[in-house]
Amino acid sequence: MPLPPSRRAASIADVARLAGVSAQTVSRVSNGGARVSADTRARVVEAMDRLGYMPNHAARALRSGAFRTIGLLAHRFERTGEAQTMSGVIDAARAEGYTVTVVDVTATEDPSGWEAAASRLTQQAVDGLIVIRAEHETPDSLTLPRGMPVVVSDSRLVGQYTAVVADQIEGTTDAVRHLLDLGHRAIHHISGPDDSEPALARADAWRQTLLAAGVAPPTAWTGDWSARSGYELGRRIAEQGEATAVFCANDETAFGLIRALHERGLRVPQDVSVVGFDDIGLAEYSSPPLTTVRQPFQRIGHELVRLVLARLAGGEAPARERVVVPCELIVRETTAPPRS
Amino acid sequence: MPLPPSRRAASIADVARLAGVSAQTVSRVSNGGARVSADTRARVVEAMDRLGYMPNHAARALRSGAFRTIGLLAHRFERTGEAQTMSGVIDAARAEGYTVTVVDVTATEDPSGWEAAASRLTQQAVDGLIVIRAEHETPDSLTLPRGMPVVVSDSRLVGQYTAVVADQIEGTTDAVRHLLDLGHRAIHHISGPDDSEPALARADAWRQTLLAAGVAPPTAWTGDWSARSGYELGRRIAEQGEATAVFCANDETAFGLIRALHERGLRVPQDVSVVGFDDIGLAEYSSPPLTTVRQPFQRIGHELVRLVLARLAGGEAPARERVVVPCELIVRETTAPPRS
DNA sequence: GTGAAAGCGCTAACAG
DNA sequence: CTGTTAGCGCTTTCAC
Numbered sequence: 001m002p003l004p005p006s007r008r009a010a011s012i013a014d015v016a017r018l019a020g021v022s023a024q025t026v027s028r029v030s031n032g033g034a035r036v037s038a039d040t041r042a043r044v045v046e047a048m049d050r051l052g053y054m055p056n057h058a059a060r061a062l063r064s065g066a067f068r069t070i071g072l073l074a075h076r077f078e079r080t081g082e083a084q085t086m087s088g089v090i091d092a093a094r095a096e097g098y099t100v101t102v103v104d105v106t107a108t109e110d111p112s113g114w115e116a117a118a119s120r121l122t123q124q125a126v127d128g129l130i131v132i133r134a135e136h137e138t139p140d141s142l143t144l145p146r147g148m149p150v151v152v153s154d155s156r157l158v159g160q161y162t163a164v165v166a167d168q169i170e171g172t173t174d175a176v177r178h179l180l181d182l183g184h185r186a187i188h189h190i191s192g193p194d195d196s197e198p199a200l201a202r203a204d205a206w207r208q209t210l211l212a213a214g215v216a217p218p219t220a221w222t223g224d225w226s227a228r229s230g231y232e233l234g235r236r237i238a239e240q241g242e243a244t245a246v247f248c249a250n251d252e253t254a255f256g257l258i259r260a261l262h263e264r265g266l267r268v269p270q271d272v273s274v275v276g277f278d279d280i281g282l283a284e285y286s287s288p289p290l291t292t293v294r295q296p297f298q299r300i301g302h303e304l305v306r307l308v309l310a311r312l313a314g315g316e317a318p319a320r321e322r323v324v325v326p327c328e329l330i331v332r333e334t335t336a337p338p339r340s
Numbered sequence: 341m342p343l344p345p346s347r348r349a350a351s352i353a354d355v356a357r358l359a360g361v362s363a364q365t366v367s368r369v370s371n372g373g374a375r376v377s378a379d380t381r382a383r384v385v386e387a388m389d390r391l392g393y394m395p396n397h398a399a400r401a402l403r404s405g406a407f408r409t410i411g412l413l414a415h416r417f418e419r420t421g422e423a424q425t426m427s428g429v430i431d432a433a434r435a436e437g438y439t440v441t442v443v444d445v446t447a448t449e450d451p452s453g454w455e456a457a458a459s460r461l462t463q464q465a466v467d468g469l470i471v472i473r474a475e476h477e478t479p480d481s482l483t484l485p486r487g488m489p490v491v492v493s494d495s496r497l498v499g500q501y502t503a504v505v506a507d508q509i510e511g512t513t514d515a516v517r518h519l520l521d522l523g524h525r526a527i528h529h530i531s532g533p534d535d536s537e538p539a540l541a542r543a544d545a546w547r548q549t550l551l552a553a554g555v556a557p558p559t560a561w562t563g564d565w566s567a568r569s570g571y572e573l574g575r576r577i578a579e580q581g582e583a584t585a586v587f588c589a590n591d592e593t594a595f596g597l598i599r600a601l602h603e604r605g606l607r608v609p610q611d612v613s614v615v616g617f618d619d620i621g622l623a624e625y626s627s628p629p630l631t632t633v634r635q636p637f638q639r640i641g642h643e644l645v646r647l648v649l650a651r652l653a654g655g656e657a658p659a660r661e662r663v664v665v666p667c668e669l670i671v672r673e674t675t676a677p678p679r680s
Numbered sequence: 681g682t683g684a685a686a687g688c689g690c691t692a693a694c695a696g
Numbered sequence: 697c698t699g700t701t702a703g704c705g706c707t708t709t710c711a712c
Binding site: 401404405 | 697698700703705706
Binding site for chain 2: 263286
């Protein structure tokens, strides 16, 4: 049951009538306004003001076939990464005169939720789509409309679509080398979940870096990005008592780990060094301040938008690009040389 | 320069042609489909599938005068409160078949940014508007279109518009009483910025609660919600050495405070008790776990949507409502009786 | 420099 | 149960 077309705003026709010109002329004034005499323009502008004219977007979109809107598919954006990337996207979109429409899939944990969200979005008025973290998605379970520009970040869809990703490998390598340089050899890892592409990339880079240094990597502890998993695994790590340093897949996990360590009477960094990943706002204010790898979320958001718009303008789909933006190791106070 | 109407999707006319029926019939099938014979419907559905028909939203909106979209005005939604409220909004909107379009004003710190954002939004295709935290805004600096339903949360606009707010007073009172019950008398407060309505409400409730208990409230320390301000003020509080407990206006601030306290060799909660506000995800995993007041952000988001849609459906603006949702004190381990 | 006409895709209203 | 007609507000021709 569609809502009644309540309180209609003034239309071009109304303005035209009041100004005593054709609708055509009003339209011309409304868009840049080339080829209109100063006098006519003045009358039109005056009429617009009086009537409080606002162009009707639906009509514009219907006519031009473009909505000037980008769809954003994400989940759990109360998390730093998602939230900041989104912030970057919205920011960049605005700069280009585009609006962002968000669809969350948090509530629906079952995989079909994603598909539903995607199709809902395609039914929505969007010109292009940005997908952030579609972790539970396999490339073909996500049916997107043919021809719609799609750009993804940090997900299993990388490879399928044009993507923007942080340089996980570089970031991880820097972090692990930092620990190695400090003299650590028993460098453990709390990973993200197995079905996450970036989690896998980080775990892999951690392993490779140790191997390259001639250190046998221990088995990684599998977490799920949450502080809770960091805490639980942290208790087991403390119990096992083998690690002198732990590289965590993200900062939340590191926070949980640190709490577990503290509860067991282990000091950070004197007894155990800890490194996180992301550099969330609070990282600098944990006690002690967390050494971590900063991801350029804002920048990723900007790139994402740049690429969708490029696709939109280009018409033709350029080969699947893959933009890699660098990470940065931020050394704070949770890392120190091992004891003895 | 409008983009070319690229890759047109199948329209109702196309489907009608293929199915050998009128456009009208297709439309009927497309919407619920009452009064269509099973046979005809089957043919239409078949044709829709073959053509991959998707209704054109712009046309629908133009026709019906409604976009089924809610605009969301916010800033800094990498913060927990904003992010979670937004999540609740999107969630509830989806349940009602509405889409959410977001406008951020983070980048533009100057007050005019808000107005620009609002007007941009009203030019957008939205049926109603939800404003989250318009702290820098005064009631009349925000010009919104007449007749558009607006619902606000936690801002100075409360009073001007229909609003949904957390019960700051109850939450604060519970927190301060908890400290009082523990035996504290020197209960300090790190507030939010002066231009924030909820910050003021919390500071005031803190003062009133102390007064009611016959305790003279010290001067509040004015923070700005950030962990950094908690840290800096925390150093001064530690230096002054007077407080046995600190009630922080939010959790970030509490994190900063705790770090400052630790750096000065003060233990939490043995030397100083700390209470936060919000219950962000990490609160449970600070070391030690943070006692705090949980705000029902998701719920606020839901209420916000409920109210906008009610306004939308009602047509007439019901008197400015004001929905208050309760907070909850979560006692963890940063609070304990003061030392002798 | 200005106006007239036509149509984007959809649906409400009215036949039949 | 189905088809025809008309028009939402805008902009792209094409005339003048």
